[in-house]
Amino acid sequence: MGLLAYIDALKASGETAMFPDLRVKGARGTLFPGYGEWWGRYLKAHNAFPQGEGRKQSREFRHHWTTAGRRSGLSESALEYIQGHSTANKSANAGYGQRAPLGYEIDKLEFAGLDLSDVRPWC
Structure with missing residues (x-):
């Protein structure tokens, strides 16, 4: 598929x-920005929350999602995994087994009981 030729061309141009x-990008210096x-x-971009009110609405979504997850019986391990949180500094057991399940x-x-009556349409 030309991968080796591509890599050779990169090396020849001095690219590492x-x-x-x-x-x-961003303050965290990662390839992709955080979800927030x-x-x-x-x-x-979709005019889904009032202008000039900071990040509050965006951050509140995380809190509501976590609360709904707990009420729905999701385990703490599952909540952490789905939200992309690190398991560093947790129990030694956190590093064992597959996390994907x-x-x-x-x-x-x-x-x-979620009331969506005040949600603005996306378009």
């Missing part, structure tokens, strides 16, 4: 990255 157009950055831009617990998630 395999995908040179990917550059670190993306979510906030998405909400603003924790994602299946999202099927338990319910937003019982």
